[in-house]
Amino acid sequence: MATTLSINGKERRVDADPQKPLLWVLREDLALPGTKFGCGMGLCGACTVHIDGKATRSCITPISAAAGKTITTIEYVATLPAGQKISEAWIALDVPQCGYCQPGQIMSATALLASTPRPDDKAIDAAMSGNICRCATYLRIRAAIKQAAGITEGTEA
Amino acid sequence: MTDTLDMDRRSLIKATLIGGLVLSFDARMAFAATAGQPATVLNAFIRINADNSVTIGAKNPEIGQGIKTMLPMLIAEELDVDWAQVHIEQTIADDKRYGAQLAGGSFATPMNWLPMRQTGAGARQMLVQAAAARWNVEAATLTTGGGKVTHAASKRTATYAQLAADAARQAAPDLTKVPLKDPAAFTIIGRSKPGVDTPAIVAGKPLFGIDVAQPGLIHAAVEICPAYGGTIRSLDDAAVKARPGILAVVPINSGYDPKGANDAVAIVAESWWVADQARADLKIAWADEAARQYSSAGFEAGATAAFAKGPDASIAKIGDADKALAGAAKRVSARYHYPFLAHGTLEPQNCTALFKDGQIEIWAPTQLPEPGRALVAAALGIEPAAITINLTRIGGGFGRRLSNDYMVMVAQIAKALPGRPVKLIYTRTDDLRHDFFRPAGWHGFEAGLDAQGKLIALKDHFVSLGKDGKPSQGATMDATEFPAQLLEHVAYGATYLDSNVPTGFLRAPMSNGLSYAFLGFLDEVALAAELDLPEFLRRTLGEPRTIKSGAGPMAAEFSTARARAVIDKVCAMANWQGRSGGNGKGRGFAFYFSHRGYFAEVVDVTVNRGGGVQVDKVWVAGDVGSQIINPINALHQAQGSVIDGIAQTLVGQNVQIVDGSANRTNFHDFPLARINAAPRDIVVEFVLSDNPPTGLGEPALPPVIPAIANAIFAATGKRVRSLPVVPAQLV
Numbered sequence: 001m002a003t004t005l006s007i008n009g010k011e012r013r014v015d016a017d018p019q020k021p022l023l024w025v026l027r028e029d030l031a032l033p034g035t036k037f038g039c040g041m042g043l044c045g046a047c048t049v050h051i052d053g054k055a056t057r058s059c060i061t062p063i064s065a066a067a068g069k070t071i072t073t074i075e076y077v078a079t080l081p082a083g084q085k086i087s088e089a090w091i092a093l094d095v096p097q098c099g100y101c102q103p104g105q106i107m108s109a110t111a112l113l114a115s116t117p118r119p120d121d122k123a124i125d126a127a128m129s130g131n132i133c134r135c136a137t138y139l140r141i142r143a144a145i146k147q148a149a150g151i152t153e154g155t156e157a
Numbered sequence: 158m159t160d161t162l163d164m165d166r167r168s169l170i171k172a173t174l175i176g177g178l179v180l181s182f183d184a185r186m187a188f189a190a191t192a193g194q195p196a197t198v199l200n201a202f203i204r205i206n207a208d209n210s211v212t213i214g215a216k217n218p219e220i221g222q223g224i225k226t227m228l229p230m231l232i233a234e235e236l237d238v239d240w241a242q243v244h245i246e247q248t249i250a251d252d253k254r255y256g257a258q259l260a261g262g263s264f265a266t267p268m269n270w271l272p273m274r275q276t277g278a279g280a281r282q283m284l285v286q287a288a289a290a291r292w293n294v295e296a297a298t299l300t301t302g303g304g305k306v307t308h309a310a311s312k313r314t315a316t317y318a319q320l321a322a323d324a325a326r327q328a329a330p331d332l333t334k335v336p337l338k339d340p341a342a343f344t345i346i347g348r349s350k351p352g353v354d355t356p357a358i359v360a361g362k363p364l365f366g367i368d369v370a371q372p373g374l375i376h377a378a379v380e381i382c383p384a385y386g387g388t389i390r391s392l393d394d395a396a397v398k399a400r401p402g403i404l405a406v407v408p409i410n411s412g413y414d415p416k417g418a419n420d421a422v423a424i425v426a427e428s429w430w431v432a433d434q435a436r437a438d439l440k441i442a443w444a445d446e447a448a449r450q451y452s453s454a455g456f457e458a459g460a461t462a463a464f465a466k467g468p469d470a471s472i473a474k475i476g477d478a479d480k481a482l483a484g485a486a487k488r489v490s491a492r493y494h495y496p497f498l499a500h501g502t503l504e505p506q507n508c509t510a511l512f513k514d515g516q517i518e519i520w521a522p523t524q525l526p527e528p529g530r531a532l533v534a535a536a537l538g539i540e541p542a543a544i545t546i547n548l549t550r551i552g553g554g555f556g557r558r559l560s561n562d563y564m565v566m567v568a569q570i571a572k573a574l575p576g577r578p579v580k581l582i583y584t585r586t587d588d589l590r591h592d593f594f595r596p597a598g599w600h601g602f603e604a605g606l607d608a609q610g611k612l613i614a615l616k617d618h619f620v621s622l623g624k625d626g627k628p629s630q631g632a633t634m635d636a637t638e639f640p641a642q643l644l645e646h647v648a649y650g651a652t653y654l655d656s657n658v659p660t661g662f663l664r665a666p667m668s669n670g671l672s673y674a675f676l677g678f679l680d681e682v683a684l685a686a687e688l689d690l691p692e693f694l695r696r697t698l699g700e701p702r703t704i705k706s707g708a709g710p711m712a713a714e715f716s717t718a719r720a721r722a723v724i725d726k727v728c729a730m731a732n733w734q735g736r737s738g739g740n741g742k743g744r745g746f747a748f749y750f751s752h753r754g755y756f757a758e759v760v761d762v763t764v765n766r767g768g769g770v771q772v773d774k775v776w777v778a779g780d781v782g783s784q785i786i787n788p789i790n791a792l793h794q795a796q797g798s799v800i801d802g803i804a805q806t807l808v809g810q811n812v813q814i815v816d817g818s819a820n821r822t823n824f825h826d827f828p829l830a831r832i833n834a835a836p837r838d839i840v841v842e843f844v845l846s847d848n849p850p851t852g853l854g855e856p857a858l859p860p861v862i863p864a865i866a867n868a869i870f871a872a873t874g875k876r877v878r879s880l881p882v883v884p885a886q887l888v
Contacts, residue, residue: 016428017431020428020430021430024428024429024430028376028428028429028430031370032361033361033363033367033368033370034360034361034362034363035361036365036367036503036504036552037367037505037582038503038504038505038585039585039823039824040584040585040823041585041823041824041825043823043824043825044503044824044829046503073361074360074361075360075361078359078360087359087360090355090359091351091355091356091359094351094352094355094789094790094793095355096221096352096354096355096358096359097221097222097223097352097793097797098219098220098221098503098504098550098551098552098553098554099221099352099354099355099358099364099365099550099552100365100502100503100504100552100553101503101552102358102359103358103361106359121837124832125832125833128832129831129832129833131831131832132503132824132829132830132831133503133832134501134502134503134553134555134829135221135553135797136796136797136799136800136801136804136830136835137793137797138800138830138832138834138835139796139835139838139839140793141832142832142835
């Protein structure tokens with residue numbers, strides 16, 4: 001059964017089970033492997049994409065629920081203003097260690113920055129608490145979000 | 158040098174000539190950490206490109222420890238090129254060509270610090286010799302820098318690209334004799350270099366094992382017998398095969414014990430999701446009665462019985478600990494326990510393989526490729542030379558990928574479906590259940606102090622897991638376990654409980670549990686001596702001297718002076734004022750030596766009314782030798798290690814064995830540290846000492862665990878003698 005998805009500014013036709021999670025359609029059917037499989041239960045955030053601008057766990061989102069909506073993945077997020085700032089800060093602070101969780105982290109951070117241009121520590125921890133980093137790059141995740149937001153250390157958010 | 162080696166060298170040069178001018182040479186790899194073992198290999202790490210950029214091979218698996226950036230830094234420094242000229246390529250697995258390739262034990266720095274630099278320096282020397290011959294001048298009158306050779310007197314300059322063809326014809330120098338730079342002249346080593354793959358990671362590029370793409374790729378999900386060591390009694394796969402999209406059902410060995418019988422069933426489909434969904438229709442009767450008798454409750458009862466009985470075996474015996482304890486002015490005793498832990502790498506175990514014409518090509522996220530090659534050769538009945546192993550970037554190692562179960566499994570699946578590349582992926586539940594766990598451990602301590610508060614005797618009855626009286630992998634304790642070598646009377650004994658649980662190495666193996674138990678207990682002993690732990694350790698360390706530590710590959714010298722220096726350093730950094738705390742705020746300290754690194758850490762915690770513990774700030778002082786090679790990565794490794802230790806202590810990590818199998822299924826019941834567990838700051842400083850540089854992937858982890866436990870005691874008056882911390886017990 002064919003489903004049409006709007007992904008990264010393009011219409012993509014996918015012939016797959018409507019119950020197939022968006023994560024696996026991205027990875028297997030659309031050659032977009034930047035979105036990662038970590039838990040399959042929406043617990044780790046490695047699979048985070050934007051659906052209509054909201055950070056969404058693609059591993060528990062069947063494509064039938066994503067049809068007709070605007071989907072953005074890590075491969076395209078740097079074309080968004082907030083995504084560009086976040087991506088640049090991520091590189092500047094060398095946030096990744098193993099890097100596996102970082103696409104999901106960047107998607108969540110971009111969604112945060114788009115809705116809250118100057119997040120404080122509490123807002124950052126709350127927005128990022130769904131994304132696990134096993135290497136524990138958390139201090140740099142906080143710092144990179146602040147840098148992307150133009151917040152310098154020592155000033156009030 | 159023999160003819161055979163020269164032939165190899167020529168063929169290597171020929172092979173690498175494709176794609177441009179190539180400089181190739183022999184590299185004798187000296188294994189600093191395992192001196193005396195035969196370890197002479199041929200190699201080619203460097204390619205000079207036509208645009209005068211340089212491609213450097215990175216030989217070790219990259220698991221997030223930064224080795225893909227760091228080893229090429231060593232080569233580039235001595236080659237004398239600018240870092241901006243350098244491209245880095247991951248090599249394949251071939252330890253005869255590249256020397257040891259592993260990610261583990263914090264070994265890469267001590268093993269490669271000299272050989273990689275010598276590799277770069279040897280290439281530089283060949284380029285200089287080529288220029289000297291071309292210009293008919295003495296090599297000693299030439300200088301290098303930025304990928305160029307210069308003769309100042311005649312104002313002549315040639316790029317490495319212009320010299321590469323001539324250089325490749327130069328005799329390969331004896332790398333043990335090539336001069337190396339004075340560290341004061343370093344321009345790359347000691348300067349922060351961001352991870353080579355960072356931009357690609359941020360862009361979502363395919364880098365990891367799970368991202369491997371091959372034409373015609375098919376996918377496998379696997380049902381492994383839940384109870385470790387169980388086998389297939391009967392299999393009914395008719396319903397699975399009737400589902401659309403299923404290509405094959407393949408009974409295989411799980412790879413957990415490749416010499417055992419079949420104990421897994423692979424489902425192969427065009428889509429991994431389709432294969433995994435089909436597992437619901439598999440009907441397998443497992444022959445697992447013997448395996449199912451094992452449980453955490455049984456191990457707990459076994460530990461209690463072991464303590465009543467006394468140790469089965471002696472680990473260390475110095476003096477007469479019983480007699481010294483009988484005469485001690487004060488005695489302290491306590492039992493400590495830590496649980497089984499899973500690794501929980503965020504990238505689930507996976508592997509890709511293509512079997513064709515009796516050969517197999519593998520794309521493996523493995524920390525230890527060559528043992529995987531041996532296992533695959535044995536499992537498939539093919540020669541090791543018929544196996545090609547490509548090394549992918551790895552989404553977290555932590556010791557899990559020292560085991561190659563996934564490689565053994567995917568090789569069997571690929572052999573059953575020749576000509577089709579197949580990718581095996583574990584679900585998160587598979588990954589947590591079929592781990593090689595950090596073994597649980599129990600310690601029964603007894604210490605004696607003399608009237609002056611000096612530690613005169615220490616006993617430990619260590620209980621862990623094993624088989625037939627032999628410890629399981631990772632369930633060992635060395636006779637030199639700190640502070641044994643500093644005391645006059647020591648008795649360490651062990652009991653290994655019969656177990657079916659696959660165990661292995663978790664980041665800072667052994668040390669992550671032992672540091673907690675020993676340094677937690679020593680804080681109790683220090684209190685009895687009316688001292689704080691830093692001062693108690695200073696007195697126990699005594700005069701500056703060097704003693705033996707560890708055994709086998711982990712054997713190292715332990716310097717009491719270096720230990721004391723990091724203790725003093727962290728106390729100064731944190732403004733340590735002795736034991737302090739109360740009303741839910743507390744400060745703790747610990748020191749530990751592991752993987753040749755000395756680390757002392759101070760932790761501030763807040764314990765709230767519900768018993769929840771927040772680590773507020775951590776100070777880390779470390780000594781890993783004379784040179785921090787990549788400062789930004791060193792900071793990241795230390796900070797990550799600290800939060801990893803926080804995770805082991807505070808977020809509820811506790812794998813239980815029920816019916817012969819781990820009972821954890823996902824991150825709700827085996828939690829990892831989330832951002833709110835991270836302290837606001839982790840301050841790291843290094844004490845530089847006149848010693849060769851050593852590794853940083855692990856040694857910053859062990860001290861943080863007892864430091865947290867000791868901080869909780871300072872905050873609440875309650876000792877944490879079992880991990881993980883249970884908030885209700887702190888109320």
